[in-house]
Amino acid sequence: MAEHRRRARGTAAAAAAGLLVVAGCAPGGGEGPAGGGDLAGVQLKVAAKWTGVEQDNFEEVLAAFEEQTGATVSYEPTGEDTGAYLGPKIEAGEPPDVALLPQPGLLAEYAAQDALVPLEGDAAAALEENYTDYWRELGSVDGEAYGILLKAAHKSIVWYRPDAFDAAGVQPPNTWDDMVDTTASTLSDSGTVPFAMCGASGWTLTDWFENVYLSHAGPEKYDQLTAHEIPWTDDSVVQTLETLADVWDEPDFMAGGTDGAVQTDFPTCVSQVYGQQDAAMVFEADFVAANAAEAGATVGEDAQAFPFPAVGEEPPVVVGGDIAVAMSENEGTQELLAFLASAEAQSTWAGLGGYLSANSQVESSAYADEFTQQLSQTILEAGDSVRYDMSDQVPSQFGATEGRGMWSILQDFLRDPSDPEATAEDLEAAAKDAS
Template identity: 45%
Template sequence: MRLPSQHRSLAALAVAVVAGVTLAGCSSGGATPGTSSPPKADLSGVTLNVAADWSGAEQANFEKVLAQFESDTGAKVNYTSYGSNVATTLNTKIAGGDPPDVAVIPQPGLLTSLAKAGSLIPLSADTLATVKKYYSQDWVDLGSVDGKTYGVWFKGSNKSTVWYNTKVYDNAGATVPKTWDDFVAALQKVSDSGVPGLSIGADVGWPLTDWFENVYLRTAGPEKYDQLTQHTIPWTDPSVIDALTILSKLWSNKALIEPGGAQRTFGDSVTEVFGNPPKAGTVYEGDFVAGNITSQTKSVIGTDAKFFDFPSINGSGPAVVGGGNAAVQLKDNKGAAALMAYLASPEAATIWVKLGGFTSPNNGVDMSAYPDDTSQQIAAALVNAKTFRFDMSDQAPSAFGGTAGSGEWKILLDFYSNPTDIQGTAKALEAAATADYK
């Protein structure tokens, strides 16, 4: 998954879809090595064009996955990064009659819009069988439109991780919390030790939507989450008021939170916790925080920097808000179909898993393939979560859920700055949603 500021920019074509994924019962043990390879077609002389939003290290790692496909089949695969403009660029290519053979896209809403426009090829029977074998049925549903399955969710992300500085916590005598009350108590202990308990970076607003979604999923439950995602219930619903009230109590507690969060970027919020010296003890955001820690600080993941699952609220079970990247086929040819089958296999996902910085929702991937305890913990939380829901704001119309300075981003940022106005915030969210959900 790209950083959310990039990932969310694709929401221009998002359609509000139900993305509820219940993952109970998924295996965390994985498939037996050597038994998961898909059939290897002879594609000598075939050239395929593949596009995704990945660049830099992510592109290099995905190209290693594609290189194995080339070695197995004899095909040549050309990769193009569409950066943060996947939706716009892909639709321009389609309109011009020159789409890639396969694209990897980061939103269920984009998948839905492309499928409804007739731009996608459904999965072959064999590939669908592979997907059903290694993915929860609900992941299959997430890649399906009107009874046909188009997407292989190659990459997943866990946005229910809370990261902490182990030295700060040890110095404060704080322990890893399981519940929301314990979480607040841990922040208090850290603050009492002389370091603010929590750093929040909220300058453009999107981190606050993730805060809300995690609290709302745990307090309202998955069915209400789906209804609010679709805007079939209003943002003035009592369930929204409940979630905003919990956030209000936390965000109003100036003794726990490092000042300046309304202007602080997400990246800076990570640096505040893991820089030298640390200026806070804890930062909430998704599994991509690990990349920021590695690139921006000298802290070591798994030693100086660890995470715990977003805490339970009112006895809620394990739940994950997250995202992902789905492979879709845009050209009807043998090579593209073979590549889709390959990307559905544990073998393909395992290549990137071993390289690090990657979480697969494919439950055929052996957990031992993840290169360290932290990445195993992230993957296990994603695969074994009792409830998974795709990021709500990424499913909303762009004007509401994905635009700086307007909609949910701005309203929650205003609420962060003035967290006492719960009713006014709910009314503002409802007014914006009513205008933007067409």
């Protein structure tokens, strides 16, 4: 990690120093270093689920904060189950100073446990100045602001290889039926496997469900199901599972068949499309761009994407994201949050790729390619039909825990999608248990 820090300071730190120090702009938007003095000798810990390219890029942003303030920031990867990692840390009284929570539901749970410190000073000011009401409310509990959406994710995208589409004579589809009956079927008949699946990472399967459900059932029902105001045995859930089976019940549509679909994690599924070229498409969010580039693809050329196709009248737009919160009152914690909430820090990350911001002050020109620039506008200009990732809003033991709840039940459904009604009953039972 030390070696990486030295490399980072030669790139992002220099850029951020020009933006922040030369321009006289502190992390929270005030004059000089946040809090009126430097942070030399201060050591901070940040925990997040990011690994690989995402971790590398985030560490470059942290290196810029170190360069500006003199603080030392160490990064701790939490693994996929952020709650399982943080729980024992909180119990032992040794939480990280800043944690990146992938679920608003988890933020609400920790706030109820008094495990979070509200945003203060420059951090609170940066949230107020740089984010719209929707995003501010997302990180608040009972009117108290705790979190800053640092990294947004556009989760209604299907990535593909244009060369595979051209060879099969197909075009990006507009509807679910077109994707299944024309695009996937034609690719399969031509000898190209349509989809790489990321089924070993259960959260990717909840993304499939949420996109189909939002487009099929509509925003109002989506909200009702999220709040458990309607049961998971509702016909709309069963019909969504039946729709998913159009793909999940076709072993020839998935790289490695059913067994391969369940055993392949994210980001290995991306390399199956853009590295080994074992499949033509992979469904996941905008952050696939960084993994595709790592596999040797060029985003916008041999790595392209189309919107998740409409199942009902309108195509879905589902967003997710990672929310930065303070878990200690240690010196430098609020200053780091203020920095992370700044347009300067987020513009640095935007230029590295695989990133989207909900910060209204981040210009589209900060992104490295035209495709991501366009996606950034859809996040900022989202209409009333856009919805936040459902599994991240429900209690984490139901929506975001490995081996439990939605993750496990949808993995079982991927293995055998023959009984949607029974799967809906399992989802309802798990939702009740988590209430």
